[in-house]
Amino acid sequence: xxxAQAVEExxxxxxxxxxxxxxxxxxxxxGNYSGYxxxxxxxxxxxxxxxxxxxxxxxxxxxxxxxxDAAIAxxxxxxxxxxxxxxxxxxxxxxxxxxxxQDEILAHRLxxxxxxxxxxxFEYRNxxxxxxxxxxxxxxxxxxRCTRNPHAAxxxxxxxxxxxxxxVYTRHMTWIPLGNQAxxxxxxxxxxxxxxILIAQLRPxxxxxxxxxxxxxxxxxxxxxxxxxxxxxxxxxxxxxxEPVEGEAAEELSRCFSPGVIEVQEVQGKKVxxxxxxxxxxxxxxxxxxxxxxxAVRLARVRDHYI
Amino acid sequence: MMEEDQELERKISGLKTSMxxxxxxxxxEMVQPAGxxxxxxxFVLHKExxxxxxxxxxxxxxxxxVEFCGYTTTHPSGNKINLRIQTRGALPAVKPFQRVLNELxxxxxxxxxxxxxxxxxxKNQKASRNEPTF
Numbered sequence: 001x002x003x004a005q006a007v008e009e010x011x012x013x014x015x016x017x018x019x020x021x022x023x024x025x026x027x028x029x030x031g032n033y034s035g036y037x038x039x040x041x042x043x044x045x046x047x048x049x050x051x052x053x054x055x056x057x058x059x060x061x062x063x064x065x066x067x068x069d070a071a072i073a074x075x076x077x078x079x080x081x082x083x084x085x086x087x088x089x090x091x092x093x094x095x096x097x098x099x100x101x102q103d104e105i106l107a108h109r110l111x112x113x114x115x116x117x118x119x120x121x122f123e124y125r126n127x128x129x130x131x132x133x134x135x136x137x138x139x140x141x142x143x144x145r146c147t148r149n150p151h152a153a154x155x156x157x158x159x160x161x162x163x164x165x166x167x168v169y170t171r172h173m174t175w176i177p178l179g180n181q182a183x184x185x186x187x188x189x190x191x192x193x194x195x196x197i198l199i200a201q202l203r204p205x206x207x208x209x210x211x212x213x214x215x216x217x218x219x220x221x222x223x224x225x226x227x228x229x230x231x232x233x234x235x236x237x238x239x240x241x242x243e244p245v246e247g248e249a250a251e252e253l254s255r256c257f258s259p260g261v262i263e264v265q266e267v268q269g270k271k272v273x274x275x276x277x278x279x280x281x282x283x284x285x286x287x288x289x290x291x292x293x294x295x296a297v298r299l300a301r302v303r304d305h306y307i
Numbered sequence: 308m309m310e311e312d313q314e315l316e317r318k319i320s321g322l323k324t325s326m327x328x329x330x331x332x333x334x335x336e337m338v339q340p341a342g343x344x345x346x347x348x349x350f351v352l353h354k355e356x357x358x359x360x361x362x363x364x365x366x367x368x369x370x371x372x373v374e375f376c377g378y379t380t381t382h383p384s385g386n387k388i389n390l391r392i393q394t395r396g397a398l399p400a401v402k403p404f405q406r407v408l409n410e411l412x413x414x415x416x417x418x419x420x421x422x423x424x425x426x427x428x429x430k431n432q433k434a435s436r437n438e439p440t441f
Contacts, residue, residue, distance in 0.1 A: 030371035040369035042413055051421045053429040063425065065418075071365035072414065075358045083358070 007033060013238060013300040018288045026069055026303070054307075064236075065306045073233060073306045080231040082219040085124075087117040087138060089212045089224075096209040099168075101200045106208070109200075110142075111224045113170055114193040115214055121184070125215045134179030138190060138214035141176050144168045146202035166202050171195035173212075235301035237278045243296050245273040253293055256286040279307070337401070347393040348400035356380060360388040366407040366414075372398050 009015070011033070015022045030038045048067035055062040065073060092107040099106070117138060125136040146166045159166055170192040177185070200208060219226030239261065245253050250273035254262035263276035288294045334353040339345070352359065360378040367376040375393040392400040 026365070029368045038369065039371045040366060040410060042410065042417075045414065046417055049417065049421060051418070051425040053425050056426070056429055063422075068418070069365055071361040072418075075362045076418075078358045 009300075011036075012303050014235065014303055016283065016285065016299040016301070018285075018294065023303075026071070062307070067304055068306065069304060077231050077233055080228050081226055084227045085119045085216050085218050086225050086227045087115045087119050087122060087214045087216055088222075089113060089115070089140070090215045090217070091213040093211040093213075094209075095211070096207050099200050099202050099206045099208050106200060106210075110212055111222070113173075113197060113199075115190075116193045117185075117190050117214070119216050122216045124217075132213055132215070134181055136215060137178060138181075139176040139178055140173045140212040140214065141210075142168070142173050142199075142212065143207075143209045144172050144202065145207040146204050148204040163202075163204055166204075168199045168202060168208060169195065170197040170199060172199075176211075233306045235303065236305035236307060237281045237283060238300045238302050239275050239278045239281065240298045240300070241273065241275060241296060242298055245293070245296050246270050249273075249293060249296075252290065253287070253297070256290060256293065258282050258284070345399040345401075346396055347391075349389055349391045350404065351387055351389055353387045355388050356386070357388075360390065362411060363390060363404075363407055366411055367392060367403050370403045370406070373403050 010023050011028050014024055027033075028036070028038045032038070045067065050066050051063060052066075053061070053063040089107075089110045092103075092110055094103050094107075097103055097106065101109075115138065122138075123136045125132060129136075144165050147164050149162055149164050152161045156162060173192055175190045177190075181190075202208070217225035239257070247270060250262075250264045250271045253273045254264050256262075258281045260277050261275065261281045263274050264271050265274055266272075283299065285299070287297050287299070336351040336353075338349045338351060340347065340349060357380065360380070364376050364378050367373055372394050373392060374395045376391065378388050378390040380388050390404075392404060394400050394403065
């Protein structure tokens, strides 16, 4: 019984010991364990696999994938970061830049601005094609001139009052449709995602006048094309109490973990610790600094449950 | 060997362009180390990295006929991987490779289906609770 349990643990849990992590690698390949059929079976995979979306809003998505292996989960993560295409500013034609920001710095900043455009509707630009056609390029114009505000108070020192147009935001970028893009994309659908990103600051007499070409690219080429700010995963924590923990020790135990993980209940007049929600734990391993309690707990992660 | 190689290459590039987005011309070479037969083969995949390498390695190892499978990147800034497969002698080494490419596509398709269903489910749940969806 104990041996079977140990094998099961080795197959399904990554164990965090005091000084190291055990069972890190996937070992459930055919031939490694007698009595287990580990050959790839699409049906068994489909039966065990599920996806649960935990939280989704405009800027972030959290979901659980259960029943998949690290190799494939990591492949998805890497693909999200590096190989999902987006549109971003690639070429900047500067007509006039008398601001204090150098041309190349300005061009670099413009490249990093996220553009709201569905890359599936565009093609990659052919190599060697300098001009760009309507099927692979988006054009934006940025033209801002800073002037002194004639109605400002005499002794004011607030730049917002003294100058007009002294901050260049992404909302100053205007989209210039090429070819038939005006028919395909209604007014206002092609724009920078956020219109309050500060691009540069100006003072009276300075002007920025430039034309930007956006192309489709992938994150592998340049990080500006990466569609995500970041994509990461973690394994579901699995905390088991190897022996019952009562009384004052129970309170201590609950303090060693993130709030909400360990719950202390009153059972027959004694305080007993119970694992309530291991998912919330961030595994600071505070428990190992406590001499008495570190033997009472086994910290592990479920090998095929990705959050 | 040459015919198999070409046929395999056609199949691979066919699978690749349907799997990847955009145009990435993938080249695939098959190298037979000297002194071995067709049960031990090394594939050189151009323009690939750990994304495909690790997933293929995992899927190939799940095949009980495969005795050994491993992959390396030749250089961290380089753009190709070496994938070596050795079978127990019942199948030529290209067979698990072909099978795994199809299996991986099935896996990804299934994940995509489940994911889209889950997103739709979540949006419906939010709508039924009258929270704003986007």
